[in-house]
Amino acid sequence: MAAGAPRIFVSHLAGVPVFDPAGDQVGRVRDLVVMLRVGRRPPRVLGLVVELSTRRRIFLPMTRITGVESGQVITTGVVNVRRFEQRPTERLAFGELLDRRVKLVETGEEVTVLDVSVQQLPARRDWEVDRVFVRKGRKGSAFRRAKGETLTVEWSAVTGFSLEEHGQGAESLLATFEQLRPADLANVLHHLSAKRRAEVAAALDDDRLADVLEELPEDDQIEILGKLAEERAADVLEAMDPDDAADLLAELPEADKERLLSLMQPADAADMRRLMSYEEHTAGGLMTTEPIVLRPDSTVADALARVRNQDLSPALAAQVYVCRPPDETPTGKYLGTVHFQRLLRDPPYTLVSSLVDDDLQPLAPGATLPVIAGFFATYDMVAAPVVDESGSLLGAVTVDDVLDHMLPDDWRETEFHLDEGEGATTHGS
Known part of the structure; x- marks a missing residue:
């Protein structure tokens, strides 16, 4: 980035894609690593925490960044894919600076940090945190945003970043990541400190x-x-x-x-x-008790209305189960399954009882994990009914639950093996 470039507020970098010189995406920005310094000297920006497509988080030094513009970050193309590990002298901008309560040096008034800006130093490749965007007044709660005057001040105009704060809020951090899918937000929480993780959980x-x-x-x-x-x-x-x-x-x-x-x-x-x-690794232990259950006299229109429920996972919305009353699990006699694609091919007034797939054998609640996996592989299904000996529908097993239990316990922390390549940099260089 050229000398004299405008300052960038870090909230604008959350989730921004990172590209190599050839235009291939390396990953996305998840945080900035800064190092606090003695006195009121602005912190030095060491680099970015970048999440690769494999969910591995790596450190990308600022010396390897050639451009930050138009909602993207450009690198030299040489990166070290070793997992990022925070050092004791480092702070994370999103995870530890935002929402902190600090004091204005001039008045001693407590303010809340909403954002911080970074800027490249003239004629150098170093970056610093130069300004702090704060809000006066009381801290907001999980359900109400606090009101108060906002202002942008020099880093030297505030004090308190070096202190461990108890009860730090999470309002601005959540605003930064509000568009993330639950799995991505979970990944963010997992990499926060236990203290910060509890504060964010309390605010959700x-x-x-x-x-x-x-x-x-x-x-x-x-x-x-x-x-x-x-x-x-x-x-x-x-x-x-x-x-x-x-x-x-x-x-x-x-x-x-x-x-x-x-x-x-x-x-x-x-x-x-x-x-x-039920035993943990059986159909009964894996199933959800809230599949879509319809009576035989329900219509295709009724079924599609239930499938449209945005709270349903794609796997549960892929099919409906036709049963005699009662409609709640355990139901009356299970009659069969109607697949979503079949619902799309028939008129809205058609009764679902005329469309059931009754040739597909349901799973027994005691079916083991290999049996369940074999069922999905054999019939190309993403969900399967679980029916007891009396013929009542107990629930449904979805393919994501099967994968969760078949993968290693630490699968969320395991990535594909990547070749680090030549000239990889080291963290903090």
């Missing part, structure tokens, strides 16, 4: 936190749930997919599990207990 609404928890490793799930008030923890568990919530509950001490179940709605608690009664 129940549905969003439930979606994110489903994508986190088990240790992170337990840690976050344990730091929530019990009533809220129960609400979040109710908002999760029943099979994921049951898996999480099963990992808790018996006393904690029973206490949370007692705080849940009776119907939801009953679903959890039923799911936990």
Whole structure:
């Protein structure tokens, strides 16, 4: 980037694509690494944390960046794909600077950091954090944005960044990542400190936190749930997919599990207990108890209206299950499955009972993981009904749940092997 280039506020860099000189995308910006300095000297920007397509996070030194413009970052093309590990002297701009409460040097007034800007030094390749965008007044809450005057000041005009803050907010961090999918936001949380992870979890609404928890490793799930008030923890568990919530509950001490179940709605608690009664790696243990269930006299229009529910995963929306009353699982007699593509081919007034695929054998609740995987591979399915000996539909297993249990426990932390190539830089160089 040429000398004298305009300053860039770091919130504008969140998720920005990183390209090599040939125009191939390397990854996306997930954070900036800065080093605080003694006194009021502006922090030096060491580099970017870049997430590759394989979800590995690497360090990209600022010396390897040739351009930051038009919503993109251009590199020299030489990168080190070693996993990024934060050093004790380093701070993450998104994860640790935003939302911090600091003081204005001149008045001693407490303000909240909303953003910071960076700028390249003239005639050098070094970058610094030069200004801080702050808001006066009280800190906002998870449900209400605080009001107050905002202003941009020089870095030297504030103090408090070097102090460990208790109760740091998460408002601006969440605003920065509000467009991320749950799996990507989960990845962000996983790489934050335990303190910061708890603050962000506290600021998320129940549905969003439930979606994110489903994508986190088990240790992170337990840690976050344990730091929530019990009533809220129960609400979040109710908002999760029943099979994921049951898996999480099963990992808790018996006393904690029973206490949370007692705080849940009776119907939801009953679903959890039923799911936990099955062996973990069986169809009963993997299934969700909330598939789309329709009565025989329902129409294609009724089915499509249910499929359109945006809260359904693509796998669950791929088919509906036709059963006699009651409609809630365990249902009355299971009659068959109607696939989404078949719903698109028939008139809206057609009864679903005339479209059922009754040749497809459902899974038994005791079916093992290899049997379930073989079912999906044989019939090219993304979801499968689970039916008990009496013929009642108990739930449905989706292919994503099968993959979660077939992959290694640390699959979220495992990437494809990449060739580092020649001339790879080292972190901090």
